[in-house]
Amino acid sequence: MDREFLARDPRAVAPDLLGCDLIHQTGQGLRRGRIVEVEAYCGADDPAAHTYRGPTPRNRTMFGPPGHLYVYRSYGIHWCANVVCGTGTPASPGEGVAVLLRALHPIDGLDAMYVDRGRAARRDRDLASGPGKLCAAMAIDGSHDGVDVCAGGPVRIGPAERPAAIVQTTRIGLTKAVDEPWRWYVDGDPNVSRLASTP
DNA sequence: GAACGGATTTTCT
């Protein structure tokens, strides 16, 4: 994964991440899933973003250089993982923008994913069909906040296999900026957490 | 298959 690819507006990066593989090489083995659902969070432009009101101890990774992972705890229980975007450098802060990874199509390491997801996972599509599930399946937690996914380390992102069709729709689970169409998913993939409503 | 409540960290009022 080239860092320049991520050094853009998250609304441009997010659909381009669909079809890329998220890879985690753990001591036990390699886990891999294809990214099939993402959301963009746009810093000061986005009341729903953690970074809307500026840096805090939790969100400081999002103001750093692109290509790092912002991992935070959601509802006190789950972990959620974002890929930092924008034009930050080690010397100067970025825009506080990122892409939330919401769902994966499991490819490798499914046995380990079932173990870490517990008894609620009955089928492959239960493994990573949501941001909290995704982190559990990939063994990503708070210790991975700030890791560089562009450096060829144990957590990395592989090149995209371009999806046949992409759906753009509104984000999920928000109470602010609910109408912004900043979620994208791979049309027809069974691992997508929720389909776009068709009124 | 849909609908509800509980778990529990970080932030803000």
Next chain:
DNA sequence: GAAAATCCGTTCC
């Protein structure tokens, strides 16, 4: 003190 970028077990169709 309350709400939040969620998930799961239970309950009722």
